[in-house]
Amino acid sequence: MKIKSIMISDLVVNRSNDRHGELENETAAIAWLFNQRETHMRNLTKDIVEKGGIFEMPLVAPEGEKYVVFDGNRRVTSLKLLASPRKAPNSDLQSFFIDQRARWTGHFPDTIQCQVEANRERIDAILFRRHTGTQNGVGQSTWDDRMKATFIERTGQSNGISVADEIEKRLKEADMLPGSKKIPRSTMNRLLSSEPFRNRLGFSVTKGRFEYTHNEDVSLSAMARVANDLANKKLVLGDIWDVDGKRKYLDDLEREGVLPNAAHTFSRHSPRHSAVSAKRNKSVTVARQIKRTTLIPQTDYGLIWPGRLQRHHHIWNELQFNLQLTEHPNAISVLFRVLLELSIENYIGQSGVIINDGDKLAARLIKVGKHLRTAGKIDDKQVGILTKFQQSDQLVSADTLNRYVHSPNFAPSPEHLASMWDSMASVICLCLQA
Template identity: 65%
Template sequence: MAIKKLALSALVVNRANDRHGELENETAAIAWLFKARETHMRSLTKDIVEQGEIYEYPLVSPDKSKFIVFDGNRRVTCLKLLDDPRRAPTTELQAFFRDQKALWKGAFPTEIQCQVEADRDRIDEILFRRHTGSQSGVGQSTWDDRMKANFVTRTGKGGGPQIADEIEKRLSEASLLPTRRKIPRSTLNRLLSSEPFRHRVGVSMKGGRFQFIQDEAKSLTALARIAKDMAERDLVLGDIWDIDGKQGYLDKLELEGVLPKKTVTVTTAEPTKSAEKPAKVKPSAKATPTLRTTLIPQKDFDLSWPGRLQRHHRIWEELQFHLDLRTHPNAISVLMRVLIELALENYIKEAKVTAHENDKLATRLEKAGLHLQAAGRIDAKKIEVLKKFKQGEKLVSADTLNKYVHSTNFAPSPEHLMSIWDSLADVIVEMLKV
């Protein structure tokens, strides 16, 4: 551990703070802190001004010429906005920080003492042990369940079996372990920290149980390559610190033909003996079917969410968990259209699809669909749906989406909304995966 005095301007508020998951940049991270914790942020700012200092060193890690803040983002944000109130996300907050800056006694600090840790695995261990209490916003805020989940998703740390241990065991049994150096387990846990990344190499840890979900031999070959890259330091923790880094590395392996194809699925279920008859189950008179209450079914779509898709992610969560189809059909219809357009633009940009700005939504969607089909990610049936999407008389059409937004006489129904979503869902998900 090293305690160093660093320039405030050299500190970067963490865009991948576990409080919120990955966001686009430092500005978005600062805005989130005030949107989610404005009262706490104001209290902390007043406390810092009254005391003329901060009592705990921010935990930072070097990143080129800057230092990313891993603990103390709220304190650093308050100091940064006191130093330059124009960076506050609203005019009201800008006035608040100007007023607080005027109360500062003596010279305002341009440097602060920080705990500098280059080992990011050590940083995660420190974070894991620190977050216990909020003290009305002046102390550290306790992580809620979602923040804890963000931490586990990012790092692979949790109470159950570690994916790195399971992989090392399988590679050892297959005599595929690197011989010169050990696999850095923290790096392997980080790369395969969530199911979407594990699925790309053909494995799963669903329910805390390791299993191969694609061809085992091909998956082992891919895992051996990953282990070799990590053991030989061709892939280090900093390369895969965020979602884009993980996706970029796995995309590279996919282009090289290292990853298993998705066409083969291996089941681990035990075969049923023909001699045994299934037990008869008497239906309950009280049994009722499960009704779908949200536009997006509440199941795992195997999506990861890089910072550049922060708004896509928020809209997705509103449509999957928060907005009831019977209560909010108008809001859902508009948000569904927004999500479709944002997902489409994401795919056109990231996959470099040739499309003109003047093309209508249906035309751009069809071009993206043909690109997805050429990449083997959707089938001909989905292309037919996208072609019919151009036809105004169809329920699942661009014309219907336009009417949801602009027509005063066209009221969306839950059944129609679900029909549109179910027809386009596979395409939307694929467009969000790049």
């Protein structure tokens, strides 16, 4: 541990704070704090002004010439906005910080002492042990269940099964461990912290049980490659700190042919697959008996959300958890169109699909569909549905979505909206995964 006096202007509010998951940048992170914790932020700022400083050093890590804050983001945000009130998210908050700065007694500090940790595994260990008690916003805010889940998904730390331990055990049995070098287990757990990433290596961990989803030999070979890259420091924690880093590494392995593919999935007739299928079919049957209340069914679609998709993620959550089909059909119809357009634009931007300036929504969707078909991610039937999107007499069409937004006489029904989602869900998910 190193204690260092750091310029407030050199501290960066963490865009990947576990309170909210990955956001686009520092400005978005500051805005989130006030959108979700404005009363706490005001109380904390008043306390800092009254006491003439902060009582606990922020926990930071060096990043280039700056320092990213891992604990103390609220304290640092208050100090940064007291130093520059005009950077507050809105005029009301700007006035508040101008008033609080005027109340400051004596010289306002340019620097504050921080705990500097270069080892991010140690940072995670510190974060895991700290977050208790709110003191009405003056102390550290307690993580709720979703925030704890975000931390566990990002880092792989939990009280349940250790993915790294399970992999190491299987590699040892197959005599495929990377020589005498140790595998950085915490880094491997971070890489494979969520099911979509585990599935790409050919296995799943659900309800504390490790299970192969693809050919065992191919999956073991992929695990051995990851273990070797970690043990030999070809892959380090900084490379996979966020979603985009994890995805990039796995994409590189896929391009090399290291990861299992569709041909390696278990046969439908294998005993292992039959047992898994029976279990899944049972779950589906139970799910169908539950009345659907939101546009997006409340099931796990296996999506991961990088910071650049923060708005997409917020809209998704509103459509999956907040807006009720029977009570908010108009709001749902508009947000459904927005989510579809944003998803398509994400796929175009990430995959390099060539779009003309005059291409409207239908034309863009068709081009995306053809690109997905060429990549083998959808079949001809799905392409046919997308091709008909430009026809006004179809259930799912650009004309229908336009009427939802602009027509005073075209009222969306919950049943129609649900059918449209069911028809487009797989393509939207693929676009968001790009």
